[in-house]
Amino acid sequence: MTTVTLYQLFKKMLAGMGPQGWWPADTKSEIIVGAILVQNTNWNNVKKSLANVETSTGFQPELIARLDMNDLMALIQPSGFHKNKSKAILEVFQWLGVHDFDFNQIKQHHGENLRRELLKLHGIGEETADVLLLYVFDEPVFVADKYDQQLFTALGLAGLTNYRKLKKRIHQFDEFSLTEAQEFHGLIDEFGKLYLRKADYFNESFLAGYTIKL
DNA sequence: GGCCAGGACACCA
DNA sequence: TGGTGTCATGGC
Numbered sequence: 001m002t003t004v005t006l007y008q009l010f011k012k013m014l015a016g017m018g019p020q021g022w023w024p025a026d027t028k029s030e031i032i033v034g035a036i037l038v039q040n041t042n043w044n045n046v047k048k049s050l051a052n053v054e055t056s057t058g059f060q061p062e063l064i065a066r067l068d069m070n071d072l073m074a075l076i077q078p079s080g081f082h083k084n085k086s087k088a089i090l091e092v093f094q095w096l097g098v099h100d101f102d103f104n105q106i107k108q109h110h111g112e113n114l115r116r117e118l119l120k121l122h123g124i125g126e127e128t129a130d131v132l133l134l135y136v137f138d139e140p141v142f143v144a145d146k147y148d149q150q151l152f153t154a155l156g157l158a159g160l161t162n163y164r165k166l167k168k169r170i171h172q173f174d175e176f177s178l179t180e181a182q183e184f185h186g187l188i189d190e191f192g193k194l195y196l197r198k199a200d201y202f203n204e205s206f207l208a209g210y211t212i213k214l
Numbered sequence: 215g216g217c218c219a220g221g222a223c224a225c226c227a
Numbered sequence: 228t229g230g231t232g233t234c235a236t237g238g239c
């Protein structure tokens with residue numbers, strides 16, 4: 001058994017898998033729409049919806065904010081939950097529009113309250129809020145999604161049964177730069193798809209035999 | 215043909 | 228706080 005720190009785990013995964021280039025999108029608007037659409041949904045379904053939204057808006061935030069709810073529902077129908085998700089998308093983009101879709105201005109205006117403000121928006125929960133902080137607002141935060149919980153459980157930690165419990169146990173995240181934090185989340189999710197979907201897969205991975213100390 | 219995917223929310227105890 | 232049902236679609 002080899003014990004690693006969180007940052008050592010990141011380096012190990014980066015060496016084992018290579019850079020993942022997350023988030024896979026060309027614009028911040030595309031990241032936001034994708035982050036909402038992917039909630040409990042396979043990315044392949046999300047891609048169909050993203051293509052529809054791109055065709056109709058070019059991911060111009062002003063156009064997305066002005067979409068008719070029914071039109072938006074039709075565009076994102078392939079990725080499921082289109083009623084909830086269309087509402088979430090419109091709320092977020094109308095909220096962004098208050099500050100002219102200027103992400104730096106929004107960040108400055110809300111300061112330390114940015115995460116709390118994001119959580120007030122309907123359809124934005126803890127994970128999506130952290131994803132937006134990490135990939136849209138350039139804050140090096142840790143995203144504690146289901147794959148993270150499974151990974152850290154496989155690495156020997158007990159009791160990580162939900163988002164907050166894991167999030168609370170991550171103290172020493174300061175050593176991660178922004179790009180490293182973005183890469184780390186991508187690595188963990190891609191690792192999860194390969195090695196965590198079934199119980200035994202982890203033991204076949206390059207992390208078998210490792211434990212983590214937080 | 216059932217299961218599930220890069221969650222969130224309302225409702226309940 | 229913590230657990231459960233619901234929301235929808237497409238791939239396997």
